[in-house]
Amino acid sequence: MATPALVAESSALRARGPRGRRRSLTPYLYIAPFFLVFGAFGAFPLAYTAFISLFDWNPIGEQAFIGFDNYVDLVADPRFWNAAWNTVVIWVLSTVPQLAIALVLAAVLNQALLRFRTGFRMAVLVPNITSVLAVGIIFTQLFGRDYGMINTVIEFFGGQRIDWVAGSFSSQFAVSTMVMWRWTGYNTLIYLAAMQSIPRALYESAEIDGAGPIRKFLTITIPQVRPTIIFTVIVSTIGGLQVFAEPLVFGGQAGVTGGQSRQFQTLALFLYEQGFRNLEFGYASAIAWALFLIIVVLTIINLALSSRIASEK
């Protein structure tokens, strides 16, 4: 009895052959947008950049194959190491305080007694949706040597005016503040979300044991949001190593070189200088790949650290 039905069904399937095939295509179509977009804006540029990096490539001129010469030159180029060092310094200067402040802010916003909580939570995200160029222009004016507000305040309190752009540390500090200002709120919200999933019972039992707010923050909140901290560290690493617009605007006329002594030229700026200013697209592509590798290495180190922390727990 079951047999004819089966036969009928399978013959029906066979009859609907093309449609059956179409049905098996459906899941691929659903995920196709991601792969198409990733292919066009991720994989293809990556591969094409690798290809160009093997050439002496002038976009409106000659293009000659030179093998790995660009990479050999890059390793010997002091400007590259200078930019790499600046990038790391700016990354550390901006990320460490940024994440620390974000943690504290999130803990404050997580207080049940705080009034206008939603308002504050929205407010911390405002810097992040501000145009990076606007941030750059405003901060550059604040840090201005002759007419900047920060110098005016310093002078009011009897200090010496600082030529923020000209100095090495001062300029890196100024650029870091811009990065910090934009991203602290974003990390705050991520921490806040993590903190809200911490069971209240933990805090309650700690209170019974007589723990104060600081004690609770250090021994409950931070260990509980540790995986989130690791996530934000990785995301900040990827973003922080590609800092571009802030130092570009901050440097004004000498923005692309990151100041008169390349004192705050990041890797992304160095890439731009070589590619779009000097028409050395091959060399710029080699820099792009070096930057990519640096980010991969640092991310792997981060991951290794994070899995060790997780297993310790």
Next chain:
Amino acid sequence: MRSRRLVGGLAALATIGLFTACSAPADDAASSGELPTGQTISVWTFGATGLEDSMEAWAEETGNTIEIKTSEFDPHHEQLLTALASGAVPDVALVETAYSSLFKPSAKYFTDLREYGAEDIEGDFLDWRWAQGVADDGTVIGLPTDVGGMALAYRTDLFEAAGLPSDSDGVEGLWSSWEEFVAVGEQYTETTGEPFLDDAGVFFQTVYNQGDEKFYSADGSELIYESNPQVQKAWDLATSAAPISANLAAFSPEWNTGMANGDYAVQLAPAWMLNYIQGQAPDTAGLWNVVTLPEGGGNWGGSQMTVPKEAANPALAYDMLSTILSPENQLEVFTEFGNFPSTPELYEDPALTGFTSPFFSDAPVGLIYTESVQALEPVYEGPKERAILREFGLGIDRVESGDETPAEAWQSTLDAVALEVE
């Protein structure tokens, strides 16, 4: 079903074709010898060319519109490069002389203006200015705009306050060489406690532009930036002027403010700088005067107006360029804005040589700049001209801000240039 879809598709194509045919009067007009109207001509410039009003006037006369995009100097050329490589180009783009040697080898990315009769007006322009827009294969990639003949503008009120003579004869008598000029500056700074110059980098460029060779030898075969005595001289003078400089990066917002506030007394001024001063410091009208430079004339700047290959309206673009760069119009631009004409027939014209500017205390600017330009010999500029100049500028900045001594900065500059040109 498939065939029905095909028919539908063909119908749609045909409709599009119809619309296209309707909306393409431009081609018809061009073939009948008339220029199209109702078009938008996009123009990319940097700084103030003094030609903006002329372009608007041309557009009004011919029934077209103009869309001008102004960027900063280096970013402008970077954007142009990207545009040329991608094909999303404007109809007209300015290319400054220091950059023209970088773009000229890529002449195939520009419209050869000979196609539109550029050779007929070649004789209107200074030979060497014309040649700056001609590629090795003879392609004319651009028409010359102004000439950057050089002079010196100073604030009469500040000179007076410092106890210096303020009339032009008296000021010219203060110095016969750049060294004496620096000495006067030191005296000024000592008396007033204020800076004498805006920027040592501007000083460097002025003296460097007085030479008959710059970073390349005259035939372009070798780099001589390290050995050229004129470069060395410009360097020594500029770095020695660091203590009397306001250290304001030229063309920065701080520089603009400083100019308007009278934070410094002397502005070394290629002709186009007069346009800048009047634009940035309109309240200082009548407080400036202009005198000739010590140690002769020179050229700083000037551009070619080019029409990229993929431009939408090359014929219209050429018509506009040949109109606004004609001798008559360049004379008008000079009297109104200060950008000095590149058309030598005007150099005999009393309307030019007799021109005095009320903004600059009725200084005979027409005569001053004519004399500065007439003696000019063409100077070779190589493909890395701008890149090398930028490194020298950064080196002088390092001296100005006290980061390095002049000797240290000279060495670090040579190292940096070596990396650029290798």
